[in-house]
Amino acid sequence: MNLTERYLEIRKSIQSDIQIVAVSKYKPAENIERLFKDCGQVIFGENKAQEMVDKALKIKVPVEWHFIGHLQSNKIRMILPHVSLIQSIDSAKLLEAVNKEAKRINKTIPCLIQFYIAQEESKFGFTYDEFSSYFKSGKLKELKNIEIRGIMGMATYTDNQSQIRAEFRNLKGIFNSLKINYFNADASFSEISMGMSDDYKIAIEEGSTMVRIGSGIFGSR
Numbered sequence: 001m002n003l004t005e006r007y008l009e010i011r012k013s014i015q016s017d018i019q020i021v022a023v024s025k026y027k028p029a030e031n032i033e034r035l036f037k038d039c040g041q042v043i044f045g046e047n048k049a050q051e052m053v054d055k056a057l058k059i060k061v062p063v064e065w066h067f068i069g070h071l072q073s074n075k076i077r078m079i080l081p082h083v084s085l086i087q088s089i090d091s092a093k094l095l096e097a098v099n100k101e102a103k104r105i106n107k108t109i110p111c112l113i114q115f116y117i118a119q120e121e122s123k124f125g126f127t128y129d130e131f132s133s134y135f136k137s138g139k140l141k142e143l144k145n146i147e148i149r150g151i152m153g154m155a156t157y158t159d160n161q162s163q164i165r166a167e168f169r170n171l172k173g174i175f176n177s178l179k180i181n182y183f184n185a186d187a188s189f190s191e192i193s194m195g196m197s198d199d200y201k202i203a204i205e206e207g208s209t210m211v212r213i214g215s216g217i218f219g220s221r
C-alpha cells in the first residue's frame, strides 16, 4: 500500500466524528501536501518546534499544525504563529509561559493538558492531583490567552492490551472528573486525545475523540 491507500484504510476504519491527527514527524513536506490534496487531511502533528516551523513555512496548502511533543519554554515564541493546538501542556510553568507569549502577540492559543497515565519514567504530564491543586489556586483563571480544549495522554509502550485499555480508561475518568468539577460550564472543554498507530482502536473504544497516528499512515520512521 502507498501513503494515500494506508491513510484511506485507517480513515475508513474510524468513525467520522473522531479527528485524525496525522503525525508527520521526520516525514517530508511532500507527503503532507499529498495527504492534504488527495485525501483532504487537514491536521498534522509534529513534536519538534524547529521541524514544525520549517514545514509550516514550506507548505503552501492550508493545513493545521498540532504540537504534540515536550515543549521547551524557549521554543514557544517560534511555534505560536503557526500552531492551531498545543496538545502537550505538561506543567503549570509551561501553561503560564504560553499565556504570556500569546498575550504579547494578542492571540488566544487552544491547548490540551497532558496527563501522565503510563507506567514509564520517560513520559511527561500532570497527575490529576497536580492539576487539581493548580486549578484550585485560581491561577488558571488568570490565563486569558489560553483556551483549554481538553486533555491528552499516552499509554505505556507495551504489548499488554489490558494495561493499555486500563490507562485509557483512567484518562477518560480524569476527563470526566475535570469536566464535572472544573469545566462544567465550558463547552469547548471536549477533547480527549488518546491513541496512536498501535493502540488507537482500544483508545476509541475507551472514548477518544482525537487519535494521533504516525507510522500507520506514513510508514515506519
Ligand SMILES: *Cc1c(COP(=O)(O)O)cnc(C)c1O
Pocket: 023, 025, 047, 068, 069, 154, 196, 197, 198, 212, 213, 214, 215, 216
Ligand atoms: C510520534 C507520536 C505519535 C504517533 O506515533 P505512531 O506510533 O507512529 O502512530 C503520537 N503521539 C505522540 C505524542 C508522538 O510523539
